[in-house]
Amino acid sequence: MEHGQVAHGTDDETGNAAAGAAIAEAVAALMPRARRELAELVAFRSVADPKQFPADECRAAARWVADALRAEGFPEVAVLDTPDGSQAVYGHLPAPEGAPTVLLYAHYDVQPPLDEAAWTSPPFELTERDGRWYGRGAADCKGGVMMHLLALRALTSAGGGVPVGVKVIVEGSEEQGTGGLERYAERHPELLAADAVLIGDTGNVRAGQPTVTASLRGMAAVRVRVDTLAGNRHSGVFGGAVPDSLTALIRMLASLTDADGSPAIDGLDTAGTWDGAPYPFPEDTFREDAGVLDGVGLVGSGTIADRLWARPAVTVLGIDCPPVVGATPSVQASARALVSLRVPPGMEAGAAGELLAEHLRKRVPWGARVTVEPTGEGQAFRADTGSPAYGAMAAAMREAYDGTEMVVVGKGGSIPLTSLLSGLYPKAEFLLIGLSDPAAQIHAVDESVSPEELRRMAVAEALFLRGYAAMARR
Structure with a gap:
């Protein structure tokens, strides 16, 4: 499959419609709890720079994530001290016999809030406004932590439990780019080994359009x-x-x-x-997404995708x-x-x-x-989009988004761990998803997440885990 191409899966990869409906209902019922917990997580001023915020804020956020994994029944949970001084949270739920293992990634550290006075509502206080939840890290990437938790909870609530082995890694210095988790993973190469790696730190090209990112700068x-x-x-x-x-x-x-x-x-x-394959990027739409002022030109040459x-x-x-x-x-x-x-x-x-x-x-x-x-x-990264996991995700996203087909795109941002993991585990399948639609304004003032996207993406992730397990059984 080419990058940017619409991806097609098969119906049997996500099981019958009744099971899918049960997962969707479970996620919907869990959303009020997700909002409360995301508010707790956003409240930690977890900027991984002690010159700006106390290091205790990051340590408290790490403890919160570790406690959440223990509450979900993970028998192995550890807070890892990494070489750059940050802490990463690791959890392992062993696989049922014959089932694959999937690694779920997110990070709890956030960008600085910039000018706090410029925020419409306090940056570390989750605030609902115009159908979105505002707060630093709401989309990038504390929302990603909640997406993973919602998916796992929904599989349990809908009956049958989690059908795959799950490893969760939530790091604490991704935004600083100081490489703490990368160096730790290099020294412990067995720790994060998995059949598929689901990076929960990108997003959809726009709300309502399910998207997998397959290339990173x-x-x-x-x-x-x-x-x-x-x-x-x-x-x-x-x-x-x-x-x-x-x-x-x-x-x-x-x-x-x-x-x-x-x-x-x-x-x-x-x-x-x-x-x-080119994803349609009309210049007017791109300018609006980017907030380019009237009369101000774009920079560079070539297509926007270039x-x-x-x-x-x-x-x-x-x-x-x-x-x-x-x-x-x-x-x-x-x-x-x-x-x-x-x-x-x-x-x-x-x-x-x-x-x-x-x-x-x-x-x-x-x-x-x-x-x-x-x-x-x-380092930059590029995935093999022809791997079987892409078929399972296409089917899962189609069901979660009421028939809308998944698109596969590149992304200009960086997630340093992804390239390292692809080198450590060359046989693993990599998919990058998340909650950062254009309105999210990640890294900027008034960052926000769409609760509707959180709901649908959690459903898609749960359906993917179920479909990926079914593929392994076949």
């Missing part, structure tokens, strides 16, 4: 610092003769893109094309400099920035990150001192 991030003076100096007395570090940094950052916004990093291949899924993208994530309010008339002695480079499948993230770092080093003006250090890295 990787990521390399660097922190660049420029120093020019022993300390700030009065811009009237010294300006015009002494070098301003902030201006130097701006010049360096401006060199990262061409006039049309395409990456212009020395030695970086920027001509990739999306070779899967730009999002098959080519690198460079973004300046932040700059340390004085805020406009309260700024003094000074030449800046030091300035720094955080730069992210997304890399497509087929491009090694570490090598691309070094090209980015070397490009910046070569562009520093006026002999200023520059340091460039890597801050995170994750």
